[in-house]
Amino acid sequence: MRSNDTAAEALQELADLIAISGGDPYRVRSYEKAARAVAGWPADLDSLDRNGLIAIPAVGAHTADKLLELRKTGHIAALEELHAQVPAGLRALLGIPGLGPKRAHQVYVELGISSMPQLLAALHDEQLRHLKGWGQISERNLARAIRQMQEVGGRMPLAVALDIAEDLVAQLAALPQVTRIDYAGSLRRMRDTIGDIDLLAAADEDPGSVMEHFCTMPLVDRVLAHGPTKSSVVTTKGVQVDLRVVPAAVWGAALQYFTGSKAHNIRIRELAVHAGLKLSEYGLFRVDDGQLLASADEADIYARLGLPWIPPTLREDRGEVEAALDDQLPDLVEVTDIAGDLHMHTDLTDGLAGLDDMVAAAARHGYRYCAITDHAPMMAMQRMTRDKALHQRSKLPELTRRHGITVLHGSELNIGADGSLDWDDQFLASFDVLVASVHSDFDQSREEMTKRLLAAIEHPYVNIIGHPTTRLLGRRPPIDFDVDAVFKAAARTHTALEINAFPDRLDINDDLVRRARDHGVVFAIDTDSHAVGHLDYIRYGVAVAQRGWVAADEVINTWPLKRLRRFLAKRRHCPPTH
DNA sequence: GCCGTTTTCGGCCCGACTGTTTTCAGTCG
Known part of the structure; x- marks a missing residue:
């Protein structure tokens, strides 16, 4: 494994363990950001000195020192200390959809659960429902999430996801209420593997009926969430599909948002904040008077932020925002x-x-x-x-x-x-x-x-x-x-x-x-x-x-x-x- | 922990949904 990947994994683990220990969420985010930055950094980490490390965006003095420590000694003391406090199996529980750091911490502290077998035993004994903030439904959902994780497991190849998505898009496009529909998420960014399929539809009239139709399609095995504008289902083949319905007037803002990546969006929204603006899936707004500046067209959102339109395949926060600001985006092969x-x-x-x-x-x-x-x-x-x-x-x-x-x-x-x-x-x-x-x-x-x-x-x-x-x-x-x-x-x-x-x-x-x-x-x-x-x-x-x-x-x-x-x-x- | 033509301190993206709540915390994307 490349040293960058080893380092990124260590930083991500640090972030996870701090989160489980109830640490400062912003510290968690810092380490997550640093992990991504290190993984995507073109130069080999081992070739960089301390200043070279600090030059990586999102890597500061503290992280640089930890990276040097990792290179020199093979481990990070701060991480070792957390290992001593947090049982090894607890981190793996974060991989269960719906179980985040807070609840992982809670089940550990209150029930002593620190592994998947222990969690399954507690579910079986109906112990979780008595915890504060839990009930029978949360218990059942957790059990289901674990089952689904074990069944479905990993990600599917891009080509498989694209076939399913294009089929669903065609079916939903046939609804008269739907004026636009497309796939978003990692599929639009064309990642080599896809975790779940994100669909976006525009409908000004009766969006609820679009949801109703989506949740009752024949290939739907079960419904994970069903709201007026957002639903998630699992298909009979075990693929999760999310559908979001928005008014046509906000198509561009919604498409930008749902295309991601999460890291790219955070960068873009930070740019907006610095310009006294606010970006959400409903549009780009001025903060002081709430004036809407752009929403219908994706390129307009970027333009209002002083950026050229960034192709979805680049939206990973791997330097594309900086390149766009300098007007140095590559002229990509088509x-x-x-x-x-x-x-x-x-x-x-x-x-x-x-x-x-x-x-x-x-x-x-x-x-x-x-x-x-x-x-x-x-x-x-x-x-x-x-x-x-x-x-x-x-x-x-x-x-x-x-x-x-x-x-x-x-x-x-x-x-x-x-x-x-x-x-x-x-x-x-x-x-x-x-x-x-x-x-x-x-x-x-x-x-x-x-x-x-x-x-x-x-x-x-x-x-x-x-x-x-x-x-x-x-x-x-x-x-x-x-x-x-x-x-x-x-x-x-x-x-x-x-x-x-x-x-x-x-x-x-x-x-x-x-x-x-x-x-x-x-x-x-x-x-x-x-x-x-x-x-x-x-x-x-x-x-x-x-x-x-x-x-x-x-x-x-x-x-x-x-x-x-x-x-x-x-x-x-x-x-x-x- | 990171970062700065608003700042070396005080912020840090934003909203939907769920399940548990009498107003919100946790999780997700």
């Missing part, structure tokens, strides 16, 4: 900028569609070029041979003519455990584009894995490192390697890093993209398509790139073919050095 897909498989290896179908699909996407990159022989189950590859290559000129799209011949090479690649250098030199990826031996040491990736990056003919961390959302953790060493080498050797758009990969992720950018790395946003329909996944890859602040010019597959070919030539004109 789906329409993508000129071709450079990672596509066919049924020659493990794809489902034939070569002709895949090329035709790429042409239908309006691409000017695409690359066919079937697997190579080291992936033995793919049964690839040199002859098969050459035969495939021989068919490409005809396809280019027929579909009006330049078809590049490539291959997805396997990076062996020792960093070796498929085929000999002479044959490799004959491809237009080479993607190299790790497909096995994920558990190597950090040193071995770094060496392995560097070997592929340093190879004179490798153009793109495919799905660099090999993570699979919810199934396989990322491999461990020296990120900065690898990114630095990629930038130096003009080797692109892939932003793999396949929904359960999204690899590299937004944080790593941003860090790679700082090293001057360029990217290839590719779908790794194994079927015709997979080409549509490009939107998810573009979202990751946007969340990593990437501009179109930093993505090689937005470039005109001539420029792309110059990049792909890499060092093919030089004799291999090994």
Whole structure:
């Protein structure tokens, strides 16, 4: 784990434990803010001295000293003291929806509960209902929340949430009262995983009936909250969906608010306060006379605060507000900028569609070029041979003519455990584009894995490192390697890093993209398509790139073919050095 | 604990919903 993540986790734990101990809520917020700031800070924390740490927004002298202590000794004394006071299991209870620090503290002090099993036992014995502020209903809700947490657990991939949300949006849009509807929250920010789905609707007449309709839709399993303007339900598949209904006149303010992130909104509202204004989901108001300044249009809210409209994919309080104030927001890459897909498989290896179908699909996407990159022989189950590859290559000129799209011949090479690649250098030199990826031996040491990736990056003919961390959302953790060493080498050797758009990969992720950018790395946003329909996944890859602040010019597959070919030539004109 | 062309002290985003309350605390996003 990167030192920034370790530090952020320690600060977050500090915040949680102070909160449970009944400490000053503002101190809690300070540590939470510092945790977020540290996690999102581009430079490695270990490379910063005390002044460098204090230069991080939301990190002051106290936190800086704690971070230095953590680096030097491996722990923070203040945190150790809290550990002595707060039982280890108590913090985990904060993960239960509806159970916050106050009540966690209460059940610990009054009933001695400090773990999930103890809490379940107390629920079973109906002890909680007798506590001050509790009743039978709170007890039942808590039991339900625990059950739901255990059933549903984590987050779902972006693509799954987007499917559900688009379906619900279409259904609710059909109601005559609903004049506008869209999804908001982390879905609109296009995070790679989604916890729950936030929907926003505008209805001036009879908003209550919209709520009624929403709460009684067939896919609703149970209703968690049902108010006149805000409701939460859990679908039969265990996905929580929140719907908020507002008057059309406040659409922009409400959309801004419900898109978040929470951290971004706090920053924006602080700006408003400093300007003598107040921002809520109902609009931007002047404090002294309550005059409404903006509400219908999201861009107007930002404009009234002296900011350009900030794209939702940037709204994480990771420097976008400062950049907006300085008019330095990046000109983000868009789906329409993508000129071709450079990672596509066919049924020659493990794809489902034939070569002709895949090329035709790429042409239908309006691409000017695409690359066919079937697997190579080291992936033995793919049964690839040199002859098969050459035969495939021989068919490409005809396809280019027929579909009006330049078809590049490539291959997805396997990076062996020792960093070796498929085929000999002479044959490799004959491809237009080479993607190299790790497909096995994920558990190597950090040193071995770094060496392995560097070997592929340093190879004179490798153009793109495919799905660099090999993570699979919810199934396989990322491999461990020296990120900065690898990114630095990629930038130096003009080797692109892939932003793999396949929904359960999204690899590299937004944080790593941003860090790679700082090293001057360029990217290839590719779908790794194994079927015709997979080409549509490009939107998810573009979202990751946007969340990593990437501009179109930093993505090689937005470039005109001539420029792309110059990049792909890499060092093919030089004799291999090994 | 952090931060400052309002401030080195005194603020710190804002509102909805729930369940428990006779006016509000806790939690969430």
